[in-house]
Amino acid sequence: MGSHLRMELMVFLVLVFWGISSIAYGAVSHTTMRKIDRLNKKGPYLGIVVPNFFELNPLLQSTSFVADQKLPYLDFSGRRFRIGRLEDESVIIVMTGLSMLNAGISTQLLLSLFKVKGVVHYGIAGNADPQLQIGDVTIPQFWAHTGLWNWQRFGDGPGNELSLESFGDYTRKVGHIKFSDFNNETRDGKSVPNLLNNVWYQPEEVFPVHGTPEVRQHAFWVPVNPKFFSVAKDLEDLKLGGCVNTTCLPRAPIVVRVKRGISASVFVDNRAYREFLNSKFNATSIDMESAAVALVCHQQKKPFIVIRALSDLAGGGSSLSNEANTFASLAAQNAVDVVLRFISLLSS
Helix, strand or coil: CCHHHHHHHHHHHHHHHHHHHHCCECCECHHHHHHHHHHHHCCCEEEEEECCHHHHHHHHCCCCEEECCCCCEEEECCEEEEEEEECCEEEEEEECCCCHHHHHHHHHHHHHHCCEEEEEEEEEEEECCCCCCCCCEEEEEEEEECCCEEECCCCCCCCCCCCCHHHCCCCCCCCEEEHHHHCCCCECCECCCCCCCEEEECCEEECCCCCCCCCCEEECCEECCHHHHHHHHHHCCCCCCCEECCEECCCCCCEEEEEEEEECCCCCCCHHHHHHHHHHHCEEEEECCHHHHHHHHHHHCCCEEEEEEEEECCCCCCCCCCHHHHHHHHHHHHHHHHHHHHHHHHHC
């Protein structure tokens, strides 16, 4: 073999080796993996999961947040994981983006890549509870995803088995919404049949990290961590903002632990559905991400809590009002204030 050919072969082998080493971790590059390893040696961290920029910015602008000087953030798979300290607690903060899918992906990445000891998820939410007002900050004990449905064919009712129910895929245990109950016109006070018929709410299939792979379990109401929920009781005397410029709320907002919150990839701005969710599920907070965070943490056996400030009435206001546009910034700031206080209590 000539020297020129041997040189070309050596160059080829070097390039192949470099290419293999650069993808040795599959989707995680060698350089990124080294950074993650260095970060994890400093862990564990408290994960902070936030839906959007307007909810994230008040936290980043807070004097309580100090970014890590050597590695303030790590970008991976379209997400930016911000590293630093909050109230003397090491944290990794990630913004998810809108919807259940984005929230679930971001939370799973956070827990898969980093050494995380617990998750705090916060943001704004719609309010389904007529006893509470905009600006109040709610901390539900249980979360459910109400966007997984079995839509029943017209003509069948509660006494009829759902398609694939006998296989264990679907159930009638959680309950349903009957569309004819919301018709504008009725005959003799009775519901007129509606071609949309019934939608039955379904529990999620979950695969716990310590369970048997590919053996499903089901979960509808997912509880937050009992210790976190207990600590949250000490937040109830926290003073919160109640005004946006010269527009003030009827009373000072409060922090309150509630029973249930629900999520789906649906922005609810409808009075009838708001009232249904409250009466059917005893729901207070309505949002588009929290149940995804809850379900991922539940499957990964990580403690979590959700803090949601009420920014609108989920359609319960007048047709002329637009509470979310007016009070979203106030609600986001109130949520951040509660999160900071919660982390301080958790660290003490």
